[in-house]
Every structure is written in C-alpha cells, then in structure tokens.
Amino acid sequence: MTQRGRAVLAAAVLVGAALAVPLEAYLKFGLVLGNDVRVLRQALPVRYFVRDLPVEGVSVADLDTAVSRAFDAWAGVASATVRAERVGLTSASPLEEDGITVIGFALQPDLERTLGATHYTIDITTGRIVEADIFLNSRFDWSVAAGGEPGRFDVESIALHEVGHLFGLGHSALGETERQGSGRRLLAAGSVMFPIAFPPGSLEGRRLRPDDVAGISDLYPGPRFQDETGSVTGRVTRNGRGMFGAHVVAFNLTSGRLVGNFTLSDDGRFAIAGLDPGPTVLRVEPLDDGDVESFLQPVTGIETDFRVTYSPQLVIVPRGGSVDGGVIEVSR
C-alpha cells in the first residue's frame, strides 16, 4: 500500500519549512522514513508543465520563458548535474495534487507575505517525489521586463528561488535584514536561496551566487565537483557546549566567495562543502535575519543572543579534501 504525504516545504518569503531536515554539507530537505533520514532529491531530468494562466503584465509566453530561464540557470551550474525538461502548457493548477509538476500563477490572498512556494508530494514509503508544484502568488504585481519594473516582482527571480527548492535545496541564511513592521526588509543577500526576496523592481534574484552553486553541486555533484572543491568541518560552542542552529559562513580569501551553512547537531557540528581551495575565514552569526523556522526544524533551542564571532583558525581548504576548522567558541 502506498501512503502519500503532502507538505509545504518552502516559499520565497517567510513560509515555514515543515520538513526541513538538516543533512550533510548544505541545508537540504530531508524526509524521515522510519529510522532513516533520506535526502530529498529529484529524479533527473525534472519534467514540468507551465500553467497557461497569465496575470497582468505577464503573458503565458512570458511566464514560460522566465521559468525556462530559471531552470536553465540551475542547469548551467557546471559542477552540478541538474536538468529539467519542459513538457508543455497545462490548465492544471499548481495547487492541485495530480501527479504532475506544475509551475504557474495562483491566487493565494491569505498569504500576504508569500510571493511563491514549492509544494512536494512525496511517496513516504519510498521517498520518491511524485510531484513538486510551484505557485507564484498572483495577489502581487509581477513583471518580466528585462530592466525590471518598479513596484513589480521579477518572475524569473522568484522562479529561480523556487526551482532551487524544487530541486531540494533549503534556505540559505546568507543575507542581512532589518525589521519593518511585522515583517523584514532585505538589506542585502548573498544567495538566491535566502528566504526574503529582493524588493519589487530588483533583478538581483536572477543570478545564482556561489552559495547557491555550492548547494546545488553538493546535492547533485558533477563528476569533478568532489575533486575540485573542498570542505570544512568544525564545531560551534558556547561555554564549551555545542550549539545547534548557528549560521556559519566560509569566506575564501582568494576568490572572495561566501558559502554558508548551519550547525546541524546538538554538539554544534557543521560542515560546509563546495568551497574553493585556499585560505578561508569562518564567521559565525546568530540566525537572526529571518524567522528561524524558515531555515530549520525543529526551532526549539536555537540561540540567537550571541555576537558575530570569527574562528581564530584561518582554515586552508584543500582541493578535493576536507579540513578541520576546530572549535569556535561564541559568547554574548
């Protein structure tokens, strides 16, 4: 007998990641099957349909092109193997559970801060992804203009983020925000997979960053990925006790690339893969630039009242290997 579960996994703006199980070297989605935790990974190529529903300012052809470009951006990551195949247009809604992967607009008036979301339907006996639908919330104003349009969100940018979820990536915390009313305003981001979108009119979400490249390559490694990049492991502690949920960023001093991850165990261990070889600074900061639940589950016990701390050890990441980054002790 086949049981099926359905869960909302992620969205562009502050939607909880109900099944986000942290695994390995980049935050991916995982599925608990009995005693086993399985990484959520698509069978390739991903076959998708585009919903034939236009919105003001965005025709179906515009949407089709923008979604195609988003898939192409991920598929263009040389160190990863992701591929997708557009099947065609469909009148099916991305909100329906119908066994096909649909990407398109849908009206979700109650989701006042959700630009888009990715829903998985998973066979929980096998862990197979049955479908992964992406909706873009048509309560917002959208654009596909090459130069962006003030007041309108860029379809390709939001699609790029959601397609990252579709492939199995969780959220990155590589960004800075400030509180604005009940929400947050983005100040800067270093990853397409940051959960808070660039503002309407911005085109910055169209470009994958090193953090995204590391994430997708870690999940779908190309033949040379392991040989050409390196990784760092370590622990974050406070008063000698391991911390779960601290945000750790690796900054390669030669390439200038930033890749982040979290401490993902109670003893404060972290691992960051897909790094450029060379001298690398490790920076630890609290998970305070978004709702904690948009990054990790469970959210209990995550401490955010400590200072940004740099590792005393400058790690030198080897090509094709891993280096121990030691212990980084943080304090208030």
Add this chain to the structure above:
Amino acid sequence: MRRPGAAPATRALPLAAAGVTVWLCLHAPPVQAQPGQTSAGRPAAAPSRAQPADARPPRVDVAVGVKWDRGGDRGTREASLTGGGIPHGGEVVLFRADTRQASAAGIAIRAGVRVTGGLVVEGGAFISRPSIDTTIRDDVEQPEGGMSTARLREFVFDGGLRYEWRPRAARLRPFVRGSLGYLRQLSDDRTVVEAGLHGEVGGGVFVPLVRRARGMRAAGLRADIMATLRRGGFDVDDTTPTRAGVALGVAAFVAF
C-alpha cells in the same frame, strides 16, 4: 719572539687539537694582527709573505644560520553581499579581511663556489614556519572584528651570484649578492601547497674569526641584509602579484 703571520696559526692549532668547533671559536674571537695594523707590543704583520694561504680567496664556503623575514602584506578582500537597490543593488560589504604574512625566523643554509676573482656562484635553502594572519574589520554586525591565523611551512630554494671584496686594510669581506628561487608554502597539515618565486637582492659581510684550522681556510660569521621580492605563495590578492619585503640573516660559515 713572534714572527709575522704566526699568530693566526698558533692560535688555531690548540683549538683544533682540542677538537673545539667553529661555534666555540665564535664565542672567543681571536685577536688578529692585520696587515699594516699595529697592536700594542706587536709588530705589524707582513701579509703578502706571512699569510700565503689567506691571500687567495676561499674556493668554497658554506654557511648555516638564522634568517628573519619581515613578512608583509598579502592582500585585502571584501566579503560582499548584494544590496536591495533597483534594478541592481550593488555590493554591500559584510566585512573586510586584511591578510599579511607575519615575520618569522627560520634556518638558512647557503653554499658558494668561487668562479673567478671575487665572483661566487651561490645557492641556498631557507626553512621557516611563518603564519598568515587575517584581520577582520568593518563587519556590519560586529565592529570589533577578529583575527584568524594559520601556520605555514615555508621552503625557499634559490641560486644566484655573489661578489665579494677583500679590502687590504680590513679583515672583513663585504659582498653584494642577488638570487632567484623557488618558493614553496604548505598548509600546516601539508594538504595545500602554493608555489611561487622568491628573489633577493642585498649584501653583507663575512667576518673571519678563525683561519686555517682543520683543513678549512677560514671560519667565522656571515651577516646578510636583503630586499626580497616574492610572487605566488599564499597571497589573497592577485592584482598585486609581486610583494616586496626585507630579510636579515646571520650565520656561521666555514670556507675551504
């Protein structure tokens, strides 16, 4: 009665017979009568006949000692995020990282072979354990910044030319030299290797303290001061590929 030129030989013989090394000689430098120089109670030496062995420059010299490299800047990098401007946000600096190689002392070995006159072909090796230190500043959330350090293993193998003088009135032998070599730096766990070029231009002086002992022609101290040029190795900023620096060396030498 003392014959001209006898002093160095007679002073050296007991030391050699007792098996005293060059290093001990350095602690008790002998007083030598120099050409044209008169010490109290001593006649002036007559160099050309009394010291025939010293009149010719040594053919081979070997020096072992300590070299100190001042290190220097290895570049600045900005960790940047993308801002929320429209349509493009520009860069927002998360923090800046200044990296330098710290000064370090290590073991230096040099050997020279005289080619002609004062010209010597020289090669050497230098082994040290410098650190590279990265200072963090301008962090958007933490103004105090931080410091991250890594220990390296550094090796330099070089070759070049030395030209030395033998002034008639002084026992010192000043020289100038230049060399170019291979730089090899390894991470402390030896998993990462960075190679490069290391050049030196400078000068120095030999200070002979012992002459004609145990088959050697002279032994003493050698001091070097060098301007260094370096390309490659652990360097975070490839827009400034050649780094200038300073190094000092002091060594014990023997010449044959």
